[in-house]
Amino acid sequence: MVSSSSKILFICFIVSTMTCFVALATDNNPLQDFCVADANSPVLVNGLVCKDPKVVTENDFFTSGLNVAGDTSKNLVGSNVTTVNVARIPGLNTLGISLVRIDFAPWGINAPHTHPRATEILTVIQGTLRVGFVTSNPENRHITKVLNEGDVFVFPQGLIHYQQNIGHGNAVAIAGLNSQNPGVITIANAVFGANQDISADILAKAFQLNRNTVKDLQKRFD
Ligand SMILES: *[C@@H]1O[C@H](CO)[C@@H](O)[C@H](O)[C@H]1NC(C)=O
Numbered sequence: 001m002v003s004s005s006s007k008i009l010f011i012c013f014i015v016s017t018m019t020c021f022v023a024l025a026t027d028n029n030p031l032q033d034f035c036v037a038d039a040n041s042p043v044l045v046n047g048l049v050c051k052d053p054k055v056v057t058e059n060d061f062f063t064s065g066l067n068v069a070g071d072t073s074k075n076l077v078g079s080n081v082t083t084v085n086v087a088r089i090p091g092l093n094t095l096g097i098s099l100v101r102i103d104f105a106p107w108g109i110n111a112p113h114t115h116p117r118a119t120e121i122l123t124v125i126q127g128t129l130r131v132g133f134v135t136s137n138p139e140n141r142h143i144t145k146v147l148n149e150g151d152v153f154v155f156p157q158g159l160i161h162y163q164q165n166i167g168h169g170n171a172v173a174i175a176g177l178n179s180q181n182p183g184v185i186t187i188a189n190a191v192f193g194a195n196q197d198i199s200a201d202i203l204a205k206a207f208q209l210n211r212n213t214v215k216d217l218q219k220r221f222d
Contacts, residue, residue, distance in 0.1 A: 026178045027096035036060040037090035048093045061091035070103040078108025086180040102173045104165035111186055112162045118182035120155040120175050127171025133161035193221030
């Protein structure tokens with residue numbers, strides 16, 4: 001059987017390369033040099049409304065402070081993600097790219113999560129990380145590797161992935177993502193911390209747990 005992605009690739013191949021890039025792009029391609037987000041516009045569009053290019057300045061494309069570590073002591077997982085997306089740099093609007101700095105305490109984790117709108121490419125600046133992602137059904141193949149300083153790893157769009165600091169000191173990673181606003185769905189929070197709760201009966205059956213265990217998990221993610 002031909003998989004649907006190979007069908008798409010085949011169709012793209014016979015239609016034209018251009019069509020293929022348009023169809024598979026993550027964020028929309030820009031139609032002008034830039035479209036700096038206008039934070040004050042009340043208009044809602046897919047992305048953000050452009051500021052008048054004449055009033056755009058260098059600071060619309062700039063931020064600083066990524067040399068400062070996020071505080072990993074403020075949560076139970078021992079990591080902190082500093083995001084540099086369109087909310088921080090308005091000039092990223094429509095450009096399909098953003099950045100994060102991830103700090104890890106010893107044995108800290110960036111808990112299993114997915115980015116609905118982006119692939120991620122990560123490099124380790126300091127320390128040693130165990131990283132991994134899981135492919136979609138039915139294989140659910142777990143692909144994992146230990147990364148040292150200077151190593152680079154890719155987490156394909158939409159797949160559940162994680163990182164753990166397995167060294168004895170702090171660890172730091174920088175990652176690029178191909179969306180101005182990749183989004184994050186942290187599995188534990190989305191499933192057990194949904195607001196309002198997903199019915200404990202549903203979760204008990206889905207995770208093959210008893211109802212009290214589900215209730216206990218739900219309390220932890222309130
Ligand atoms: C991340 O660190 C910043 C300060 O660097 C802190 O304000 C924030 O609460 C931390 N976030 C989490 C989720 O721990």
